[in-house]
Amino acid sequence: MDANSPAKGSAGGLWLKIALLAVVILFGGYSVIAMYASGEYAFAIVTLLLISLGVYVFTNPRTYAHRYIFPGVAGMAIFIVFPMAYTVFISFTNYSGVNLLSLERAQNYLRALTYQADGGSFEFSMHPTDSEGRYILALKSEQDESKIYVSHSVEILTKKEITAARMRKADWPMVENGVELVPATALPTTPAEAIRTIVQTRDHLSALKLNLPDGDVLSMNGLRKFSALKPVYTLLDQGAIIADQIIISDSNTLRDNRSGELLRPNMNSGYYQYVDNNGQFVGERIPPGFTVGVGWKNYLRVMTDKGIQGPFLQIFVWTVVFAGASVGITLMIGMIMACLVQWEHLKGRALYRVFLILPYAVPAFISILVFKGLFNQNFGEINLALESIFGIKPEWYTDPVLAKLMILIVNTWLGYPYMMILCMGLLKSIPEDLYEASAMDGSGPVGNFFKITVPLLMKPLTPLLIASFAFNFNNFVLILLLTNGDPDIIGATTPAGHTDLLVSYTYRIAFEGSGQDYGLASAIATLIFLMVGALAILNLKLSKADH
Template identity: 55%
Template sequence: MISQQKSSNFNYRKWMKWSLLSMIGVVNGYATVLMCAKGEIPFALLTVVLTALALYIFGSNRTYAHRYIFPGVAGMLVFIIFPLVYTVGLAFTNYSASNQLSLDRTQAVLEQRSFQSGESYRFELYKVESGHRLVIQVDDDLLASDVFDISSPPSDKLLLSKVESVPGEKEKIKAIVQNRSNLAKVELVMPNGLEIRMSGLRKFAAKMPLFTVQDDGLSMLNNQTQQLYKPNMETGFYQSVDSEGHFVGEPISPGFVVGVGGANFERVMTDDGIKEPFFGIFVWTVVFAFLSVALTLAMGMILACIVQWEPLKGSSIYRVLLILPYAVPSFISILIFKGLFNQSFGEINMLLDALFSVKLPWFSEPTMARIMVVLVNTWLGFPYMMILCMGLLKSIPEDLYEASAIDGAGPIQNFFKITLPMLIKPLTPLLIASFAFNFNNFVMIQLLTAGGPNMVGTSEPAGYTDLLVSYTYRIAFEGGGGQDFGLAGAIATIIFLMVGGMALLNLKFTKTALEQD
């Protein structure tokens, strides 16, 4: 009896589990179909992978024990792997502000365009008892439409018929302006069969589609000029062709996304307007990251040694005061420093002017701007290094300092012979991590200088204090020739390879340190 009850409970749970998994599979499968229908193939693939992984882990007895790590794996796929793969994929396309659509969607947008193909007719709007009527004067004839509700324009075409007069009140231009969007949806048919639509606040005219897709499904004919257009699969735009099929003339926007191979990477290496600022920014990024690590380490280590010095009175107060910059949100500190360094009204220039009669161009001169950025970043970073060094100083055996004192060594000798070597070894992985962080310190640059002062003669916006990450952001969202996400993706891929190399170096040093310990 008891065994039968257990078997019944087990079957019920199994049935519930498979019902839930089946429901998840059906819902996600339907969502995948919708994504594919709208051309969102990457997101559809991500949904398929996550769904298949979930069904495999929760549906198999062999993998059911891994259910606890599924949220972490899913999060890694969604927030790390997918954005990385998607960004690398964009680097090999022409994806930009002008090229965002698929070829089919571009055709649909162009087909919606129209042009006035015939004579225009002045119209009047009359209010009658049961609604409104449109009235058009053609030579000596007065044509009036059927009655319609202006707040809900009819989906069918309205016939124009000849009338002697229109009973009702003529609406003023204000009413036409207020109902312009609804009137634009009204299509009238004249007695001769000509179809006309609203072409202005006072005019109706015959309109035709500007472009028509041809029998091959790709070419489009301009009905106004009779010029044939074909998709240029190299540039991602529709372009007119000559009698021999060669592309001529200007491209038509919007464009569509096409693969360009390594063209974006080639632009980084060959286009002088990109290559020169890129390599200049790369060198500055390395220098900035190195100086930030070196200065914050030096300042943090010296201050840690001072506050840990036993004869120093009130050391606990100094510790609290020196750690306070780390407790204040960095964006607040950056904005405060931006005001302090203001060239006209900042307190720093006011003090320099009072003492030395000089005002430094912190934001307009490249060298001064870079010095300012390094100084502010040092202030923001030294408390972290100081905290690390304070903890590591406790791990240094006192016997070493006692033996050094017997040999007659002073504080400076102790620092360079004992303290520094004992701290550098465990700090090395953290210093590499700090270097990688400062290599991509976007918030600091964006809030303080926004990359300025700007360079001149560049193909894409670039500044003297830009890091590679902020340079990429400006190309992606501030590009003068259109937001070039493909080029930004290429530079982001290069940055990823650089930072990935630093991460591998960090792991190597960490492993070596652990093995030696």
């Protein structure tokens, strides 16, 4: 046996660790650079911190014990702490469907807008030359057909050729200063290229600038047309200067080239707006908007805006009632069912257990969709049966009270098997001697249930009931699939329904409606987090007090 084999094995393991560490550092570094380059600065900073901390923990002997818990801590930081912190940050901004961009990107978008100058539209054709891939560009004015201009021989590449040139890290041939056009008496005699060739070379043609003798610059404006396109807005990075006097010193000032008016970014509304010579905002807002900080505005809207405050409080009360009632009803039914299927004198107990657990085995979304059909107001089996027996057809989806009752019925069906399973397991931990002693004192099954079973089950069930309450507090899938929050709350300024829970209300604010107000939705999500946390702490204190 080779005496050096342990040392070789140790050296091999060391090199493997170094290689893995190098891969992690390289991959992490690339990810950080990619995030930073794409403007995701927060994600880049978090990733850099976690990778740096991970390298330190796994390479420092003094932090040896921490390496076992670091993956869990890192996962919690990425999937819990960071999203929550980012949500809180968004709640202090006007981030929404119309205020998505940064100021720089909104400015670049506006500066890229163009308009067609008067009299600057030309029909365009490509004529091949003796050299492959080189063409003469011919333009004829749409306003005056006697005005014809032609270019010299220009190399025009297809999209595939441009891609190949870029992969070779070569600058694909394009005239940076534009292609000069000269007057001509007639179009070239060679046949013009078909539309197919123009489509294949469109990327190159779109990048070309054609210079007319009078100084106008033409850009491609369709497959068969070049036009004198001018920028709608020009950046005045030195500020607006009128009569040799600086009137507006903002380096983000834009000038509307069509009217000569000035625009500045309004840091309160998150839009560019027209201003007067004193820099005061006097005109309309120009989309797209950009993201700015708004302080406590979103939270104040929740507290003061009647169209938000009323629905928010109404939905909050319903959410608490729904979560509490769901836990209470499912616990009651589950505990009774567990006692019944554990009853020794009941024949076929195993078969009953299977049938009673089936609702828990079927995927929840299938059961919800089945109930959605059963409660259909016109064709559902439930209304057909009620109409035939009692002559009534309840409006389950349009009446707020009935809609909430329907949700509780469906959620009870989905939730009682879970409680039954928990109680079935806990019932086996109760000593039979207690029931025998109670029977000797003359107590019956009902007395045993309330005096022995319920008290002994409630203590171990308390943490699970708190978890069930938190789950139902955020039971988004049930609301989304069954009612989608309907019927709507009249007078609400944001999407809100009588059956919405706070979580679905937040979702609808963020992703429904014209505004998609992510800032307001984040503020409400933060409030939900604080309320759920407070309720959880209160429940835990009450459960400790019971002990």
